[in-house]
Amino acid sequence: MEQSSSRYEQTIRHQFDRICKMALKGEKVDYIRHMGYRQKNEVMLSELPEKELNQLSIMDEYKVENHYFQVLGYDIEVKDALIAEALQSLTEKKRNVILLSYFMEMSDADIAREMNLVRSTIHEHRKRSLEMLKQIMEGSTDEKKM
Structure with missing residues (x-):
């Protein structure tokens, strides 16, 4: 068993x-x-x-953090604080040329028509403004590194 x-x-x-x-x-x-x-x-x-x-991702954007410029009836929004600060240091004409050219994507001829200036004057304003912005922004980034 x-x-x-x-x-x-x-x-x-x-x-x-x-x-x-x-x-x-x-x-x-x-x-x-x-x-x-x-x-x-x-x-x-x-x-x-x-x-x-x-x-796949979404970035929250808050309007409070952006800077606004009024140029010839246009409201132009600048999201980068460093650029906005550099633009503030330019004269009004030079700032308007840069804002209309790069943020509103207007040609020199269109800007000249809007501002009642000669196209070559707009070109010179833009050229000098970019040089000034470069110096201003390079100076501020150097200060941040220190």
Whole structure:
């Protein structure tokens, strides 16, 4: 009797062992299938091109942080504080030329018409203004480094 009981226990152990092996084999197949799906359909964020990555995020913008300039009836918004500060240091004519040229994307001829000036004068104002802005901004970035 003891022998049949130990034989029965051994059979039960073998059956349990077989069921565990079948379950693990099924899990392995499911895992391999799932990993194939992920490899085919998922992309790591670090592998995304920058253009697509930028589409996934939103940056809050608060109007309080921006600077506004009134130029010939246009309200021009400048988001960068350093640029706005540099623009403030220019004369009104030079600032208006820069704002209309770069922020409103107007040509020299259009600006000249709006400001009742000659196109070559606008060109000179823009050229000198850019040189002045460069000096001002380089000076302020040097101060920040110290």
